[in-house]
Amino acid sequence: MSAKPPIGPSTRLCMSLAGRPGKFGSRFHNRLYELTGLDYIYKAFTTRDLPAAIGGIRALGIRGCAVSMPFKEAVIPLLDHIEGSAAAIDSVNTIVNDDGWLTGYNTDYSAVLDLLDHAEIAPSTPFLLAGSGGMAKAVSAALRNRGHRAGMVIARNAATGRALAELYGFDWAATADGLTAPLIINATPVGMTGGAEAENLAFPPAAIEAAETVFDVVALPIETPLMRAAEKAGRKRISGADVAVLQALEQFVLYTGVHPSEEQVKDAAVFARSG
Incomplete structure (x- = not known):
């Protein structure tokens, strides 16, 4: 040193x-x-x-x-x-x-791309992406540029959610209720330390159970409620850390x-x- x-x-x-x-x-x-x-x-x-x-x-x-x-x-x-x-x-x-x-x-974009590649997630894998802000844009761009086509943007804000989905050729839904996919990704502040939804799950339990890989971009805490639920379900995890x-x-x-x-x-x- x-x-x-x-x-x-x-x-x-x-x-x-x-x-x-x-x-x-x-x-x-x-x-x-x-x-x-x-x-x-x-x-x-x-x-x-x-x-x-x-x-x-x-x-x-x-x-x-x-x-x-x-x-x-x-x-x-x-x-x-x-x-x-x-x-x-x-x-x-x-x-x-x-x-x-x-x-x-934007170094978020390259980080997400590298992690998806390292996890060997096939571009044919359908996904659910929660969020429509800056981080969700980085994730959407990484997914699109890897060749993902079967995807759904989940956002309560219809204007930003639809716009992001249309920009990258994905679908949009207001909530993930009743939806499942092999890859689920949280790009919202849900689960973040100090936030209003720090103890909440970003996806319904049924979506977590049905997933193969769970990706949470929230870095603090390392073990978000979503990451804990994914571990309990035995799913492959990619963390915000x-x-x-x-x-x-x-x-x-x-x-x-x-x-x-x-x-x-x-x-x-x-x-x-x-x-």
Whole structure:
């Protein structure tokens, strides 16, 4: 492990913006800074004035910013350029500041794609996807680009749910009641620590029992009600903690240009989850 320099005038700041800031990103990034000896520090924030917050990133030379709900779409008009998948799905979860030029990326998309590939889920697999926000867009794009065609977007908001389903060629339903599929994915805040529905299941028990694979993008807690129910049913699980590690690692590389070792990433992931 290289010695991390003490905080000083040359220390670079990275940050996150979220409606409900968590600890995972801060612990993951700061641990990797320690392990790699980088003169960086990472801090989580929230805001009620998004334009002012983005202006502060630009004016103060903050190197990078992770973006979480509810800012992933609202941040787009405030940036100078949108890259690749972020432009395709109109959702940004990462901002990189190059001398005042702010570029938006979406590392959620690539993380979801990698996890679906690693789980060897066939593109012919039908799915139910709960959600119609920024994360649901990333998941929908990953599914569509893997070749999935038989899918249903589940969203109580008919306007956003129908729009997302139509954008990617899927069906829409207001609820998952009576619906089943081999793959079910939660891309809503249901089950998230501190949320209004922290103890709720994102899918009915019958849908969980009928599934082969259960995927929950909620990272905190690691064991959401949906993940616990999937384990009890003996189903294959993909957790939001897996998404969090992969997308945060890509952010780390974008901010620093450094590719940490596999051992360093594992260490940082364990550290982040233990806090």
